[in-house]
Amino acid sequence: ARLAAQYSLKLLKQGSEEITVSESGVNSNEGLRSVCYGDLFNHDTTTALQEAYGESVDELDIDTVISALTSPPKTYLEAARLFRWTCKCISEALLYYKLDEHCSDAVELVREHANAYNYLAAFEADLSRRCCMQKRRVGLLENLLHELNPQFYMTSCRILMSECAEALTTLRDLNEQKLERATQKKNGETLQDLSKQAK
Structure with a gap:
């Protein structure tokens, strides 16, 4: 489950990087190659695929489902399906890699979840x-940070604090964008009201 989570997280990362690059207007498809789907660690994944895909696999072609969950996403719907698959795999891995027994592995899994x-x-x-997603990310990292002893896990705590700060900075930027949009909308409505009153 941990390897499946890492695999799908890399696909999600690759897809988000492609989206970010395409939004900035730069076209860079060099070095991006589609990853082939193997037999996923000799497990029957039909039920898990169905849960991740959000629809009955019987109604869909299993190859379509596998293709959607094993290639970098290009739309929000594809990304959401891959996200659900990633979270399911991480949850299963966390059943084995508990914070009390395998602390470093558990920390890495929670960071991947964030x-x-x-x-x-x-x-x-x-x-x-987007703000809610960043808040959830901050929540995951802060909860984990509170559970770790900084005396023994100083490096992990520093990494978590850095990632938490990055998430909070992103959250601040998103809130500033929301405020700008609200201000522009309010100014536009005020101008319309003034023009109506002038007529």
Whole structure:
């Protein structure tokens, strides 16, 4: 489950980078190659694929489902499906890699979970939902940070604080964008009211 989570997280990251690059107007498809789907660690993944895809696999072609979950996403819907698959794999891995027994591995898994929210946010158009995703990311990192002893896990704590600061900075930037849009909308409505009153 951990390897599947890492695999799908890399796909989600690649897709979010492609979206971010395409939004900035730069076209860079060099070095991007589609990853082939193998038999996923000799497990029957039909039920898990169905849960991740959000629809009954019986109604869909299994190859379509596998293709959607094993290639970098290009739309929010594809990214959301891959995100659900990633979160499911991370949750299963966390059942084994518990914080008490495998602390370093558990920290890495929670960081990957937080990164999944960050990558999904790149596909979201609604600023409020992007803010919620960043808040969830901050929540995951802060909760983990409170559980670690900085005396023994100083490096992990510093990494978590850095990622938490990055998420909070992103959240601040998103809130500034929301404020700018609200101000522009209010100014536009005020101008319309003034022009109506002038007539």
